[in-house]
Amino acid sequence: MSTQIAGTRVAFLGTGTMSEAVLSGALSSGLAPSDVVATVRRPARGEELAERYGVGTTTDNAAAVRDARIVVVGVKPKDVAAMLDAVSDALAPDAVVVSVAVGLPLSLYARHLPAGQPVVRTMPNTPAQVGAGVTAVVPGETAGEDDVALVEALLAGTGRTLRITEKEIDAFGALAGSGPAYVFYVVDAMAEAGVLLGLTRDVARSLAVQTVLGAGRLLDETGEHPAILREKVSSPGGTTIQALKRLDDGGVRAAFLTALEAARDRSRELADELG
Numbered sequence: 001m002s003t004q005i006a007g008t009r010v011a012f013l014g015t016g017t018m019s020e021a022v023l024s025g026a027l028s029s030g031l032a033p034s035d036v037v038a039t040v041r042r043p044a045r046g047e048e049l050a051e052r053y054g055v056g057t058t059t060d061n062a063a064a065v066r067d068a069r070i071v072v073v074g075v076k077p078k079d080v081a082a083m084l085d086a087v088s089d090a091l092a093p094d095a096v097v098v099s100v101a102v103g104l105p106l107s108l109y110a111r112h113l114p115a116g117q118p119v120v121r122t123m124p125n126t127p128a129q130v131g132a133g134v135t136a137v138v139p140g141e142t143a144g145e146d147d148v149a150l151v152e153a154l155l156a157g158t159g160r161t162l163r164i165t166e167k168e169i170d171a172f173g174a175l176a177g178s179g180p181a182y183v184f185y186v187v188d189a190m191a192e193a194g195v196l197l198g199l200t201r202d203v204a205r206s207l208a209v210q211t212v213l214g215a216g217r218l219l220d221e222t223g224e225h226p227a228i229l230r231e232k233v234s235s236p237g238g239t240t241i242q243a244l245k246r247l248d249d250g251g252v253r254a255a256f257l258t259a260l261e262a263a264r265d266r267s268r269e270l271a272d273e274l275g
């Protein structure tokens, strides 16, 4: 039987955008709100999370980890080392520390945690909030198969998971971690173009969203190469090819290549600065 998350105590340290998305996905797959403690800096944020999800909240990070079997560290990369130092003495020896931070290597966690503490590095994305995320999972050397399976069970309600090597994670982050932002950018640009053509803002936005949803499902369900599906839309001498020519003239494809390289390079820089 596959590992279940129900009955596991989980602490989220720093519950902002990404932790909330993972929390929300995990609750939908059987994690009990009464088994969750989410830490915050501002009490108003704690009240918001308690009201929305029924989870326990606190500003005391060390107290939050005391009974936890999984500890998700959800602060910004620059704040991770201080967070680990603050909770290190309070961790149970079998608590699995889950990294979501971009850039930071497993070796940073090893330096700031007791020897042998299990660590799993992940790279989620925000569609986790609606069960449509994809998360990379990199088991640390100290994590056993049961620890990794438990982390995957935590992530089960957030969408797909994929085990990769630590060498691959900067590229994964540049494509999938940051990827939702590129899609939102494209949707926003398409909606704005619709407004330029005289559609109302509401109609333009909903057409752009439905088109991206439909295209995504078509890609997923047919398994066809995107270039083939693109060719099926652009008839010879038709309208779409005129639009695609303008995108090529604007260097959009090349811009995607340099954009992902820049995101990947920034992860490496963060590793050099903070790791």
Ligand SMILES: NC(=O)C1=CN([C@@H]2O[C@H](COP(=O)(O)OP(=O)(O)OC[C@H]3O[C@@H](n4cnc5c(N)ncnc54)[C@H](OP(=O)(O)O)[C@@H]3O)[C@@H](O)[C@H]2O)C=CC1
Binding pocket: 013, 014, 015, 016, 017, 018, 019, 039, 040, 041, 042, 045, 059, 061, 074, 075, 076, 077, 079, 083, 100, 101, 102, 123, 124, 125, 126, 177, 178
């Ligand atoms: N956003 C994304 O799409 C993705 C993010 N990540 C990673 O997730 C991590 C978090 O990013 P994101 O969620 O965007 O950032 P957020 O700023 O939304 O979340 C960080 C949260 O941590 C809280 N916090 C900071 N210090 C403490 C503390 N000492 N005690 C308790 N809470 C604290 C912040 O509180 P306050 O609200 O008061 O600032 C904030 O709510 C990063 O490491 C990032 O690399 C990974 C993949 C995708």
Ligand SMILES: O=C(O)[C@@H]1CCC=N1
Binding pocket: 102, 173, 177, 178
């Ligand atoms: O932009 C960031 O730093 C984070 C990491 C991946 C997505 N968002």
